[in-house]
Structures are given as structure tokens and as C-alpha cells.
Amino acid sequence: MTVQIKTLDMEPKRQTFGHVARRLGADKPATRYQEATLDVQATANFHYKPLWEPEYWTYDPRKTAVVMADWYKPLDPRQFYYATYNISRANMNQAAERAFAFAEERGLLEKISADARTQIEFGLLPLRHLHWGANMNMTEITQRGYGTAVTAPCIFSAGDHLGMAQIVSRIGLALDGQTGVSLDMAKEVWMNDPAWQGVRRLIEDTLVERDFFQLFVAQTLAVNGVVFDLIYKMADAGWKDAQIAVAMLTEFMTDWRADEAKWSDHVIKTVAAESAGNKALVSQWAADWIARAVEAAKPLSAALLGDNGALAEAAGDAVKTRAKNLGLTL
């Protein structure tokens, strides 16, 4: 027999967990984001030194040169926890599915000119490898970073990059009749074409960066802001008569970029604002990696758009402005 207890005062003894209440300043109702994020990672009394890096504990704030009194200061303005992240991406992806279905029904990619096809094969498809490198970086920060607030969104971002790499791949498969030929060609271009080598070198350099916050700046500010924005936001003209098809099929990337930046910008701003020391370090990293990204992207911009690298420079300038708005000195 189930009986509804209507008369009894079901006043709870406490509103939330102890560590959450201490952070909120009082025992009051907490959000699901707060309960799922705050203080979840272990911080003390580790039992064994990692065999693969015994100079640090498993979770160790010294794995970066920036110093935070509290790594739970850089929270996620989107307040993503697992459920809301997946629901967000499932929704974004539904639009992507409709776009692919529409493109297929109308044969949009069959109708494009040979010129546009070449541009996409050359200028867009190899980006799937850059997304893969980005996936590796965001996974690295997840494993190596400190505190759930910063690291949890990184595994979300890694999943996003894998998803976007798969979208780009599907564009290729749509172009080549599901044979994979365009993807094999794109890999050739990625590995050997001079236009792309700067970018490949750039991402390979990030793959060996062990300071987890420097890596965060390099990836989310420089790589995202210069190279991804160059191709997805600024290179429309490069797709010739396929502009609309490409815009439709890469809408996910546009939505993603705004969403990701809301988080990554906030994290960078918060860490830089912590101290003069942090500000100096983060600014230096930003300046360095943005410059490298611009140099890397210039040959690509030139080859795709015939602009001598001007758009790559413009992308770099836009990122520098963004960085200054985050409180960095470049």
C-alpha cells in the first residue's frame, strides 16, 4: 500500500552537501551543476605515486605553471553536466541530420562545380585531422588538469571535436558516393601538401605540450580562434558555388564555436585575473600560440583563397582582440 504523506512536515534536515554549502556560504538549495561539479575530485592523501610520472601526484595543481587559490573559481557559464551536455548536442545534431538528409535528397553536393568540389576536398576535408588533434588535446587536459570544474567540460569538448571530425568525414563520403576515396585523398593532403604543413606542425606541437593550462590556451584560443574560425567562418568565398551547401552542413560547427567559446573564454579570463603572475603567463602563452597559429594558417589561406594569407592574419587579429577583452596583455 502506498500512502502519500501529506500531513507530515517533510522539512529536509539539510539542503545540500557539506562542501557545496561551504562554497555557497550557507546550506541552501544547490543546482544540479553545482552538486555534480564542486569538490568532486580527490585532493588529499593519495596512496601511490604514478609510475608514469612520479614527480607528481595523480591530481596535482603543479602540472601547470599558473597558480589558482581555488580551481573551482573557473566555473562553466553553460553549467553543463553530463545530462545537459548530451541533450544540447543531441539537439544540435538533429539539425545536422536534417541538413544531410536535405542535401542528399536534393543532390546538393552532386550539383556543385568541379572547382567547388576541389576546394572542399582540399580546404575542408583535411580539417577532420585537425579536429582529431584537438580531440587529443582536450582529452589530455581532462586527464592531466586539476579540479572537476575545468576538466569535466574538456571531455565534452573532446567528444565535440570527434563529432565534428565525423561530420566533416560525412561531407567527404557524400561527395565521393560513400566510397571513402575523398577521405584517403584528404589524408594525403594533410600529410604532404605544403598548404597544410604549417597547421599540421602547429597541432603536433600542441600534442607535446605538457602544461595543461598552456595547452588549454593554445587549443581553445589559438587553434580554435585562428584555424577553425578561418575555415568555418571566414573562408566562405573559397567554396565557390557550394557556399550554401557547406554552410548548411557545417552549421553544427558554427553553433559549437559560440557555445565552446562562452566557456573557454571565461576560464581563460578567470585564470588570468587571479594574479599578476597568471596574467603574465597566460598573456605570453596567448601571444606566442596566436602568432604561431597565424604563421601556420597563412599558406592555407593563400592556397584556398588566393589572398597571400590575409585572412589568416585577419583571424589572428580577431583573436588578439578577443584575448585583450579577456584581460590579457599582448
Add this chain to the structure above:
Amino acid sequence: MTAKKLGLKQRYAHLTRGLDWETSYQPMDKVFPYDQFEGIKIKDWSAWEDPFRLTMDAYWKFQAEKERKLYAVLDAFAQNNGQTGISDGRYANVVKLFLTGISPEEYQAHRGFAFAGRHLRGAGPRVAAQMQSLDELRHIQTQIHTISHYNKYFDGIAEFPHMHDRVWYLSVPKSFFDDARSAGPFEFMIAIGFAFEYVLTNLLFVPFMSGAAYNGDMSTVTFGFSAQSDESRHMTLGIEVIKFLLEQHPDNLPIVQKWVDKWFWRGHRVLGLVAMMMDYMLPKPVMSWKEAWEIYYTEAGGALFQDLARYGLRPPKYADIATAEAEHVSHQNWAIFYQYTHAAAFHTWLPDARHMDWLSEKYPNTFDKYYRPRFEMWGQMAKEGKRFYNMALPQLCQIPMGYTEPGDPTTICFRSTQFRGETFHFCSDGCKDIFDNEPEKFAQAWLPVHQIFQGNCGGATIPDVLAYYRLNPGADNMDYVGSPDEKLWNEWQAEKIKTAV
């Protein structure tokens, strides 16, 4: 020649491992600095067979759907005060043990699979590991959200992360996962992906989830079933890893065998807490630990190791001892916690006559002979107003040394080894072997009793230590009888009787 349309496997390969490349501007060994030191030899990463083929769009779609359903149940549970529907107030202590002991390990798994998801050289396993990292984050977060509602009414839950890092019995699961996290990527995959997530997983989940189902804990049941569908993917990854390593090179066999032995034994020790939960903490018991072990290890493990025998792998060392211990471990552990519940963040209690009869029935070889007398003696003491609490801060040889000699339940099992002029103590051959294999690694563990005596836990008295734990004395600890939890539960029961027609 016109190219053929891709088959499903090849299409998936293009969408995953086809994204990877051999770096040339940076040496591959610098990009992957951790995957060689363990001595595992991989001749050909492309021989990896993807255990399941989930592209991210499918992942987001299915997982979003599962989450919508789960949170609808969690919301309904909260709205309808589902916590009043559990079988008895004692059941809440199962939930406490889960959140303080198991959930933090889900978080460790999330970070550990991110480590494997970046540092294994093969792209195929990296994708699978990353999905598991996402899944494990799902598990910790949904567990926190599920148990958040219990925290509002029951004690011993509110300080779960703080306690996990400090409380003596929680160092059992904590050290298990610290060990896995400090291991290399291949050992991690065998330890957690195979030994824990394949061989032993049902021995963790079935007890808790069926226990929840039988005891009216609808939210945990729902979480459990929902999480289990992720677990199926984890199982396929675990079995693919061990198959792959054993197929790649014969030199891998002794290394993998050692890991299987080690992690089976460490897992078995951690599961002793689950055994105790199954046999003593469920007001409505599901099955005995002995029965669960028979179904989920002896039978299921039998089929598994028969399958793997073709590689030369033998079943885990000391599996026979673990099986024999299934008759004892729950009783020995509950006896320990009964005595030390003043220093524990959950309540304990004596099994009543009916429950002792159930235990007699389930453990015909051991319960009446070795354990009933103790509980009856303690029952007598409680009746006389002298409920027994063991006030000695135990020597190292009492808490971890609570297990008995295989074949002789009247003798405490005690092993030791010398390393660098120091003597180290162990509860079993299994643990001693693990230490002897890697003495450097294990010589430095954070042992609760040592730390207390060294003054690193707030002070040398029990009140000092409880404060260091952020344990609320008189609420989080002590017998269930007389606890604020019991008082609250009785108030709810009284209301039910009043309002029932």
C-alpha cells in the same frame, strides 16, 4: 576502377581511426610518452577490433534519451518523497556506503579512461576509452543527483568527498583506484577495463541494484539499470583489450597474467564491503554473497576463462581462496564494522533472529559455527545496556588483519615481508604477492592507522579523528538504534499509520 561503397566496419574506421596519423614534426614517442614502459609489445595497432561502433551523433542521441528518462524518475522520486518508501530506515546506510565508497571511484575511472583515451597509441582503443570516460562522468554525476535527495534526510552522506580522502575504511576503495590510476595505460585497461568492468562488475552492480529494487529504492534502481547499458559497452571494451594484448605478442602473456592475478585479488578485497552490504545491510535481502559469487564469478567467470584459455591465460591466482572466503568475508567485515561503528559514517546493527536464521540457511557451513555466537553475545551485551564498541585504536594487525587463514576460521591470517629494512604486514598471500611484485610502489601507501598515530589525522584521540573526518558524532556514527535516522524513520512510519484508512 570504380571504388566500392564502404561496408559498416570500414565506414566506422574512416570515422574513427582514419582520423589519426603518424606525426612527423614531433616524434611519436614524444606524443605518446607513457605506452612503452610497461613492456607490452604491440606489433600492429590496426588489428584492434572496435568493440562497438558508436559515432558521436548516435552517442549523443541515445545518451540524451537515457538521461531524459532517468531525470524524470529522479524528479518524480523527489516530488513524491520516495525516500519514505524504502523498506526500512536501515537501508539508507547502503546508500551512504555507495556514495562515500563507490561513487568517487566512478570519478577516478572518468579521469583514468581519459588517460588511456589520450595515451594509448592506437586510435581505435582511444575512441572507446574516451566514450568510457564520458560514461563514467555520467555515473558519478547521476549518482550524486540520485543520492542528493537522500542527503536531505539521512546523515552520513553530506561530506562524501571529504570523507573519501580520509576515513579509514574508505581507503580500501580509494587505494584500489589510486593503484589503477598510478599504473601505466595498459595495466589500467586490464585492471579496470577487464578485471573490474568485465570479470567483477556484476558483483558490484547486481547486489546494489537488486538490493535497491527489493528495498523500495526506486531512484537507485532506475539509475542502476540506466548505467548498466553503458556498462555493456564497457564490458565489450574490456574483453577486446585482453584479447588484443594476448594476440599481439606472446611476451605479453606473463605481464597480463600478473595483472589479472593482481587485480582480481584487489577487486575481491574491495568487494568484501559489498559482501557485507548484501548479507547484513539489506532489510529485505536478495541473495547471499555466497550465491552471488557462485553465479557471477564461478559460473560466468568460468565461461570467460575457458574462452581465454586458448591464449594460455589461466584463471586468476587465489580464485579458489576467494571462493572459499565467500563463506566468511561478509560476516568478518560486518563484525569489524559493528565494533567500530563509532568511527564510521554509517550505522550498524545486530541482525535480528529472523535474519540470523536466513544467514544460517545461506551459510550452513560457517554461520552458526563461527559467527552466530559473536552476534548473540553482542546482542546480550546490548540488552544489558552495554552495546559493544571497540575503543582501542587498532594496531595495524587488527583492521586490515580481520581475515582468517584459508581453511581455518579460528586463526587470523597474517603474512609479512621485508623491504629496505622495514617489515610490511598483509592479510593474505594475495596481497603479499602484489606487494612483492612492486615493493617500491606499495611501500609508501597512506595507511589510516599509521597516519593517525603519526598525528596526521587531527590528533591521537577518537574525537580528534572524527573531527578530521568531518564526521558528525551522534548523527553519522553509532548503532542505528538510537540514531537520528531511526527517529526520523519512526516518525514517518507513525504518520503513515495515522493517515492510512
Add this chain to the structure above:
Amino acid sequence: MSQLASLTLYHNDEARPIIEAIIADNPGVRVLNMPGAVKLDCEGALVVKRASVEERLGRDWDPQEIHLVLISMAGHLDEDDDQFSVSWKH
């Protein structure tokens, strides 16, 4: 020694056509009912056929949709456009 391939599914409306298809397509399958779930065991191998499920479901069905109702499994997994199966190969 027997080697049971196994799938454990939710026992709900969504899983019903799948459960029925499994029972129809796997002679000798053992069905174990548990609270809220059903465990299906078969010696050596257990297969879920897309066509079989679609027949009972009344719409197109992607074998990967089984992830929504799957609780546990035992055996090596194989999946393609037309089926989802678990088996012990040796």
C-alpha cells in the same frame, strides 16, 4: 562446460518486440525474469535480427537502438546493419 551467451534487457514496452524477436530466433533460449529486467541466455550465441524486430515493432529499427534497453551482456559482440549478436567463439 557450458558457455552461455547472454543479454539482459529492461522488461518494458520498448523492449518487448526485441525480447519476442530473441525468443523466436534463438531456439533453446533460457528466459530469467528479475525485477524490471529479463535475462536471456543461450548456449554459445544469441542473435537479435533487425528484420525480426521490425516485424514486431511496425517501423524501421536500427540495431543500435538496443542500447536504449540493454542492461548487460556476456560474450563477444558483433554488430552490423542487420543484426546485433553476442557469442563465445571457442
